[in-house]
Amino acid sequence: MTELFIEGGRALLGHEISETTLRIAGREIVAVGTDNSHSSPGIDAGGLLVLPGIVDLHGDAFERQMMPRPGVDFPIDVALIDSDRQAVGNGITTVYHATTWSWEPGLRSADNARCLLEAIEQMRPQLAADTRFHLRHETYNIDAESEIIDWLSEGRVDLFAFNDHMDSTVASLAKPLKRSRMVERTGLTNEAFDRLVQSVVTRGHDVPASIARLAQAARAADVRMLSHDDESPAMRQAYRAQGVAIAEFPVNEETARDAAAASDFIVFGAPNVVRGGSHTGWTKASDMVAKGLCSVLASDYYYPAPLLAAFRLAADGVLPLAAAWQLISSAPARAAGLADRGMLAAGLRADIVLVDDTAPRRPRIVAVVAAGRxxxxxEANRLVRSSVASRKAVAAA
Incomplete structure (x- = not known):
């Protein structure tokens, strides 16, 4: 068991930020505010914020590493390693790769979902972030139901989301730019894509029963569930009745209010906060945060966004930094059922981010500790071999 000290930083402890020292042994924080007289390795956090590692419930930016251009594929192991570096470099120490298994061929096909799951399972030991599998199930993809139920029962799925993009897909057929992007992603011709959509649409009458069976399987396996893009309170209520307690990107305030009234977790995209609004023209996330209608922010499609969003909320006076950081640390940890992380406290997993906040809207990651590593x-000069107190004594002498 190795020891590591983080010394002299302003640490987020509960709802307060105060200067202290953290002692890490193995994978855990074993003490907060310990004596600095030690000979174990330490990190000089003087002038820096010391924050819990970011827990990212929904990120699909890794898809760009798999297919940086339509029809241009790279090996999944290469994509995962690069995505891991990006995530950790932006303070994300627990990352849920949101993998869409659709009725489409191509990037969101059955083969890709299988290959990605297998790659995550095999590569976890060599990845710096705690990398987990968030399966986004397109509800019209009924052919996948039995295999997904097997995955759930075998404990291979860490989060399970219900997606229904059928209406938007059909609507996009009349919009040349959106249609072109969708067709390119599948690798089909325009005519073949049209035929596929028409065939899938006819499955609508079987979808509700399929959702019910999958939700039952997820409950039996104790897998947390999300519903994606809830359009109305009625939709949120229907999913809630099946044990789906996380509302992911509700499209309007009315639906978010229904979720909040029932104490559901409510996820919005951190890029929405950073950019000042939704790229789809839907709900403005910072407004939802200000109204108490957002409990979690996720990277969505951009790994730098959670870090930037928390600091922007603080700089804009929407929330104090301590409360804003909870949206990307302790709250998503609770939503996912991870009781061992999201805060800085003795006995918890040592996932820690050191941030230079000299420029409040442009925070800079200086160091990241994940599971004690x-x-x-x-900044190499931050890594020291003796305590801050010992260095001061040497300097004084």
């Missing part, structure tokens, strides 16, 4: 460091 220093996995990212931008």
């Amino acid at each position: 220093l996995v990212h460091l931008t």
Whole structure:
């Protein structure tokens, strides 16, 4: 068991930020505010914020590493390693790769979902972030139901989301730019894509029963569930009745209010906060945060966004930084059922981010510790072999 000290930083402890020292042994924080007289390795966090690692419930930016251009594929192991570096470099120490298994061929096909799941399972030991599998099931993909139930019962799925993009897909057929992107992603011709959509649409009458069976399987396996893009309180209520307690990107305030009234977790995209609004023209996330209608922010399609969003909320006066950081640390940890992380406290997993907040809207990651291991460091002089107190004594002498 190795020891590591993080010394002299302003640490987020509960709802307060105060200067202290963290002692890490193995994978855990074993003490907060310990004596600095030690000979174990330490990180000088003077002038820096010391924050819990970011827990990202929904991120699909890894898809761009798999297919950076339509029809241009790269090996999944290469994509996962690069995505891991990006995630950790932006303070994300627990990452749920949101993998869409659709009725489409191509990037969101059955083969890709299978290959990605297998790659995550095999590569976890060599990845710096705790990498988990968030399966986004397109509800019209009824052919996948039995295999997904098997995955759930075998404990291979860490989060399970219900997606229904059928109406938007049909609507996009009349919009040349959106249609072109969708067709390119599948690798089909325009005519073949049209035929596929027409065939899938006819499955609508079988979808509700399929959702019910899958929700039952997820409950039996104790897998947390999300519903994606809920359009109305009625939709949110229907999913809630099946044990789906996380509302992911509700499209209007009315639906978010229904979720909040029932104490559901409500997820919005951190890029929405950073950019000042939704790229789809839907709900503005910072407004939802200000109204108490957002409990979790996720990277969505851009790994730098959670870090930037928390600091922007603080800079804009929407929330104090301590409360804003909870949206990307302790709250998503609770939503996912991870009781061992999201805060800085003795006995919890040592997932820690050191941030230079000199420029409040442009925070800079200096160091990242994941499960007790220093996995990212931008300033080598911060890593010391003796305590801050010992160095001061030497300097004084």
